[in-house]
Amino acid sequence: MDVRHNWTLAEVQALFELPFMDLLFQAQLVHRQYHTPNQVQVSTLLSIKTGACPEDCKYCPQSARYTTDVEKERLMQVEQVLTAAQKAKSAGSTRFCMGAAWKNPKARDMPYLLDMVRGVKAMGLETCMTLGMLTAEQATELAGAGLDYYNHNLDTSPEFYGNIITTRTYQDRLDTLSHVRDAGMKICSGGIIGMGESANDRAGLLIELANLPVHPESVPINMLVKVKGTPLEQEKDVEPFDFIRIIAVARIMMPYSAVRLSAGRENMNAQMQALCFMAGANSVFYGCKLLTTPNPDEDSDLQLFRTLGINTEQRAQKPDLIQEDELLTQVNERIAARPTADDLFYDATL
Secondary structure (H helix, E strand, C coil), X not given: CCCCCCCCHHHHHHHHCCCHHHHHHHHXXXXXXXXXXXXXXXXXXXXXXXXXXCCCCCXXXXXXXXXXXXXXXXXXXXXXXXXXXXXXXXXXXXXXXXXXXXXXXXXXXXXXXXXXXXXXXXXXXXXXXXXXXXXXXXXXXXXXXXXXXXXXXXXXCHHHHCCCCCCCCHHHHHHHHHHHHHCCXXXXXXXXXXXXXXXXXXXXXXXXXXXXXCCCCEEEEEECCCCCCCCCCCCCCCCHHXXXXXXXXXXXXXXXXXXXXXXXXXXXXHXXXXXXXXXXXXXXXXXXXXXCEECCCHHHHHHHHHHXXXXXXXXXXXXXXXXXXXXXXXXXXXXXXXXXXXXXXXXXXX
16 A cells, blocks of 8 residues: 555545444554554653643643643653653653643753653653644754654644634644654654544544655544543543544554554553554553543553553664763753752743
8 A cells, every 4th residue: 555645535534434344454454564463662651741731722631721630730850750761661661751731842941851851862762742832943952852752733623623722723733743843853643532523523634644744653543531620521422433443544544653542541441442453553652641631550551462462562772881871971960060959840830
């Protein structure tokens, strides 16, 4: 199958309308053509700054506009982040993702973020961040520090987008993805299913992603986690077969991309997850929490992987011990050079 960037709505609708087994069979053929079967890439996501976000994303409990149980927290200390990254690596993760509830990072944030990237990179882990919108200059700085992936989801189709978010435009999101790509980083971008969107909106999201000049290297497909206090808390549950179809169509449209099961996996039983893997999903988030919402714990995931005969992906990218020591020394020296504790741990909710 050829890699394409010119999908039409009629073509994608036709994929969604295939008999379920035919769609899964086609998706699995594509998956085996471009990926190692029975292998899943494992990532861990850490919220490095939680709550008090000025955006109005209707699905998000971290928005300052909604009353939820999420408590706002300041930007984590660099050492705390590195400790969490080491724990994630020990648990089997190959990529460590750091998320901050911001509209965009401020200039004062950048030195700390860059140290986090350098420190995690020194452990031999792939690095990923999601910090909101980026300028071209910020993207270049992060890339220079060694950031491998930047996550910035499109969330839904352009047509439905205004029903979910009004504080940034769809074009704002596309511009950030362009800055990330131009800086030489890999893109992680997907969407959320179950926000009241139509079947055409689901197709439209995948078209936007697949028709980018280069497909995102990682495509997270989230199932809405309904959080009390958010405007979407009463939305209907996603029909499991509909969700699996989206995974399969994403695999067919973006054959080289890693298709990731992301938020909502806590509400999927083992059988549903197995069908998602059959449909072409080959990446998961690992650990008990995704930012502020539940996720299956590591033991449950390992048990499922053993049952299905799935192996977690191993990365042969660990720096040699000398380089690792040098990188960690550089990070520690940067931290030690800061004059006060307040310089390291300030109120990032302002």
